[in-house]
Amino acid sequence: MTDYQEKLNEARANNRNLFGALGETGKGFNAMHDAAVKDGALDLKTKELEAIAIAIAMRCEGCIVQHAKACLKAGVTRAELVETIGVAVMMGGGPATVYGGKALDCYDQFVQAQK
Numbered sequence: 186m187t188d189y190q191e192k193l194n195e196a197r198a199n200n201r202n203l204f205g206a207l208g209e210t211g212k213g214f215n216a217m218h219d220a221a222v223k224d225g226a227l228d229l230k231t232k233e234l235e236a237i238a239i240a241i242a243m244r245c246e247g248c249i250v251q252h253a254k255a256c257l258k259a260g261v262t263r264a265e266l267v268e269t270i271g272v273a274v275m276m277g278g279g280p281a282t283v284y285g286g287k288a289l290d291c292y293d294q295f296v297q298a299q300k
Contacts, residue, residue: 189291190298196247216270222255226263230259241270241284242277248286253291257299266292 202213222232233256240248256266270285277284
């Protein structure tokens, strides 16, 4: 069984290392991220669902782990995540089912860890 908290810690550590090495480019990416998820016409919850759907369709486990945690923090329910995974699978085809399963397992592990 995959330990998604361990994967989250690894992804965060890798990001800190990379963005630190990138200097201004890393700061620019972080600023873009913060601006992109800021509430506007769409709220944070909706934007995190979009982000995890794209991560599933693009098959990026590091992004899935980070956005699964962000979804939980933003108040996404399991039912909302499952519907979002369905859309990601529609757009990403068969390979997205593998990563959609990872996203759901990851979310479930983070929920269990909160209990």
